[in-house]
Amino acid sequence: MMLTTMEGAVLKVPPSFRTIKPNPNHTNRTFRTVPSATASAPAPLTTDTKLGPGSLGHLTRPDFPILHQELNGKRLVYLDNAATSQKPTAVLNALRNYYESYNSNVHRGIHYLSAKATDEYELARQKVANFINASDSREIVFTRNATEAINLVAYSWGLANLKEGDEVILTVAEHHSAIVPWQFVAQKTGAVLKFVSLTEEEVPDIEKLRETLSRQTKLIVVHHVSNVLASVLPIDQVVSWAHDVGAKVLVDACQSVPHMEVDVKSLGADFLVASSHKMCGPTGIGFLYGKSELLSAMPPFLGGGEMISDVYLDHSTYAEPPSRFEAGTPAIGEAIGLGAAIDYLSGIGMQKIHDYEVELANYLYENLRSIPNIRVYGPTPSKSINRAALCSFNVDDIHPTDIATFLDQQHSVAIRSGHHCAQPLHRYLGVNASARASLHFYNTKEDVDDFIRALSDTTNFFASFK
Amino acid sequence: MDSFILNSPLSPFPIFPKSLNPVKSCSPSNIKLNPTKLPIYSRIPSKKTEKCNSLFCLTPQGPPPSITQSLSVSEKVQSLDFEFKSLPQPIDRVKRLLHYATLLPPFDESSKIQENRVMGCTAQVWLNVKMDDNGVMRFRVDSDSEITKGFCSCLIWVLDGAEAEDVLMVKTEDLIEMNIGFQSRGNSRVNMWNNVLISMQKRTKILIGERGKKEEEHKTLEAFSSLFVVNGGCKETKSRINRFGKLLKDNSMNELDMLTKNIT
Numbered sequence: 001m002m003l004t005t006m007e008g009a010v011l012k013v014p015p016s017f018r019t020i021k022p023n024p025n026h027t028n029r030t031f032r033t034v035p036s037a038t039a040s041a042p043a044p045l046t047t048d049t050k051l052g053p054g055s056l057g058h059l060t061r062p063d064f065p066i067l068h069q070e071l072n073g074k075r076l077v078y079l080d081n082a083a084t085s086q087k088p089t090a091v092l093n094a095l096r097n098y099y100e101s102y103n104s105n106v107h108r109g110i111h112y113l114s115a116k117a118t119d120e121y122e123l124a125r126q127k128v129a130n131f132i133n134a135s136d137s138r139e140i141v142f143t144r145n146a147t148e149a150i151n152l153v154a155y156s157w158g159l160a161n162l163k164e165g166d167e168v169i170l171t172v173a174e175h176h177s178a179i180v181p182w183q184f185v186a187q188k189t190g191a192v193l194k195f196v197s198l199t200e201e202e203v204p205d206i207e208k209l210r211e212t213l214s215r216q217t218k219l220i221v222v223h224h225v226s227n228v229l230a231s232v233l234p235i236d237q238v239v240s241w242a243h244d245v246g247a248k249v250l251v252d253a254c255q256s257v258p259h260m261e262v263d264v265k266s267l268g269a270d271f272l273v274a275s276s277h278k279m280c281g282p283t284g285i286g287f288l289y290g291k292s293e294l295l296s297a298m299p300p301f302l303g304g305g306e307m308i309s310d311v312y313l314d315h316s317t318y319a320e321p322p323s324r325f326e327a328g329t330p331a332i333g334e335a336i337g338l339g340a341a342i343d344y345l346s347g348i349g350m351q352k353i354h355d356y357e358v359e360l361a362n363y364l365y366e367n368l369r370s371i372p373n374i375r376v377y378g379p380t381p382s383k384s385i386n387r388a389a390l391c392s393f394n395v396d397d398i399h400p401t402d403i404a405t406f407l408d409q410q411h412s413v414a415i416r417s418g419h420h421c422a423q424p425l426h427r428y429l430g431v432n433a434s435a436r437a438s439l440h441f442y443n444t445k446e447d448v449d450d451f452i453r454a455l456s457d458t459t460n461f462f463a464s465f466k
Numbered sequence: 467m468d469s470f471i472l473n474s475p476l477s478p479f480p481i482f483p484k485s486l487n488p489v490k491s492c493s494p495s496n497i498k499l500n501p502t503k504l505p506i507y508s509r510i511p512s513k514k515t516e517k518c519n520s521l522f523c524l525t526p527q528g529p530p531p532s533i534t535q536s537l538s539v540s541e542k543v544q545s546l547d548f549e550f551k552s553l554p555q556p557i558d559r560v561k562r563l564l565h566y567a568t569l570l571p572p573f574d575e576s577s578k579i580q581e582n583r584v585m586g587c588t589a590q591v592w593l594n595v596k597m598d599d600n601g602v603m604r605f606r607v608d609s610d611s612e613i614t615k616g617f618c619s620c621l622i623w624v625l626d627g628a629e630a631e632d633v634l635m636v637k638t639e640d641l642i643e644m645n646i647g648f649q650s651r652g653n654s655r656v657n658m659w660n661n662v663l664i665s666m667q668k669r670t671k672i673l674i675g676e677r678g679k680k681e682e683e684h685k686t687l688e689a690f691s692s693l694f695v696v697n698g699g700c701k702e703t704k705s706r707i708n709r710f711g712k713l714l715k716d717n718s719m720n721e722l723d724m725l726t727k728n729i730t
Binding site for chain 1 (some may be wrong): 556557559560564588589590610611612613614
């Protein structure tokens with residue numbers, strides 16, 4: 001059934017979406033559209049050879065037109081998915097359809113287009129709610145991105161509920177967007193931020209986190225999957241400990257929601273944030289999940305249209321959530337695009353995506369370890385420890401930016417270098433930066449093989465310059 | 467050791483545009499670059515310096531007489547632009563930058579402080595900027611990335627030893643051909659050479675301002691000292707001049723008024 005749905009999606013792709021036009025700004029590079037190898041007849045999905053021909057990666061690649069191009073005469077290998085994912089034609093079509101057929105403002109218009117746009121916008125909210133198993137779509141607030149969602153909680157819930165001496169617990173592995181807003185709140189309220197370090201296995205030490213909990217703890221801000229370490233935290237356990245002392249938990253799920261089943265009910269999280277662009281949706285939209293009773297008690301974050309009930313000259317009354325937190329015209333097309341991305345992911349099945357990515361992650365990790373003088377950060381995968389499908393690493397005496405530059409220029413392999421918005425973690429690891437290769441379900445074993453070959457060539461190249 | 471030959475079909479001598487080519491007799495097969503040798507541009511003396519205190523000083527054997535003429539900042543920018551345009555293959559541009567990285571003058575480790583950091587996302591860069599008594603700018607840069615060092619080496623060649631005003635004239639668009647791996651033409655966290663150039667120019671502006679302020683103070687001080695000469699006979703002339711200087715520096719205008727009144 002799933003395969004039928006996906007084939008159908010491929011067949012519906014209009015020809016214009018299959019053509020990649022050269023970018024005139026990139027004078028040094030040659031772009032060429034490459035026919036998609038499996039677009040017409042995807043091989044059957046087999047369970048015994050998860051990474052071989054017919055794997056999930058091979059099956060879904062045709063749905064992503066951007067992947068079928070050459071740069072400098074070499075096939076593009078896109079391994080920067082933790083930064084942003086590529087978009088399937090189903091999402092591109094949804095955006096195009098919205099702007100071509102029913103672009104209009106939501107919630108306020110009486111005419112057909114507005115009603116249609118409102119229906120689709122709210123349907124997208126329902127899709128998000130279903131996707132993470134929220135009880136009600138009113139528990140989903142659309143934001144610009146996950147960063148804004150965290151800021152919303154910080155400025156609304158944080159400023160209203162934290163006071164001097166209260167404690168917020170985080171880990172050193174948090175993304176900057178999960179640290180900085182709480183620094184603002186701590187400065188304003190006198191609350192204290194406490195950071196939990198890593199274990200010897202380079203995983204955030206949740207036992208230490210448990211020991212740090214006390215009646216002063218009011219909030220835990222923690223990632224689900226680390227964007228650097230590839231570690232996965234047992235959020236349900238953390239939530240259970242937090243609730244025992246009356247603390248709330250905010251989960252940064254940006255690196256988990258696109259890659260695995262995330263169920264807010266089973267996790268028990270009070271708040272959870274994710275971003276659309278990392279889960280095959282458009283940029284410019286993310287979401288906050290918040291338990292109904294918490295959202296209802298929170299004051300507005302931004303003031304403006306949409307979020308009010310009545311406005312007088314001297315005061316206003318506010319709408320119920322989620323409208324209370326969605327001031328101004330929202331990103332309508334983007335929300336609808338996110339809804340299409342969720343349809344696409346759900347059509348494949350998140351468990352299937354996760355299973356495939358675990359295999360591919362292990363393949364990446366094992367092959368990467370074959371590169372001389374490499375250090376891969378995060379836990380070693382085993383039967384009991386699954387790594388997310390990304391590897392941050394350094395090679396002795398070669399700056400990660402130099403590696404990323406050479407991979408891009410010479411091999412058309414796109415990876416990330418830098419601190420990945422996790423400077424405290426890099427300081428903890430004793431480095432300023434790292435290189436990161438991050439996969440998604442549309443990557444294949446061949447992508448990993450090409451990357452490893454290219455990395456080997458890169459290290460040899462720089463070694464020859466020593 | 468990887469050496470490479472400049473054999474671009476675009477130019478027999480790609481370091482310089484034809485109009486600037488000082489050694490036209492060189493044939494392409496004679497030109498080799500590898501990290502053990504200085505690049506062509508390194509044989510060009512710095513415009514403002516006679517002493518060999520810059521990386522880009524004369525090689526021991528000395529240059530052909532025809533290239534001892536100095537290049538202006540804009541000519542150097544043009545040369546770099548031409549040089550990198552003549553290397554169509556990315557790997558050749560990377561190699562060239564890595565070679566230039568080896569020529570970066572040493573950076574004083576004690577200057578690797580937060581104030582000297584050029585902020586960017588992917589690599590660390592430190593920049594030290596000074597202006598000498600003649601208004602000539604002195605730049606030193608270091609980075610933990612070799613390719614970034616290569617960019618910085620090019621910037622140093624263009625701007626170290628230039629007059630402050632010339633430093634401010636350089637536009638980021640002029641150096642886009644150096645954009646190895648950083649396809650973005652606008653501001654970007656990874657566009658390191660762009661950030662370095664902007665930092666060089668910002669710090670130059672600050673030093674121009676400080677220099678102007680000092681000159682103003684000096685002029686005022688001279689005016690006051692002539693006032694003392696006119697009044698003559700004052701035993702405290704020297705100490706009063708010093709006092710005026712300090713007050714001017716501290717902007718203590720009220721005290722300065724009092725002191726001026728005492729003169730008359």
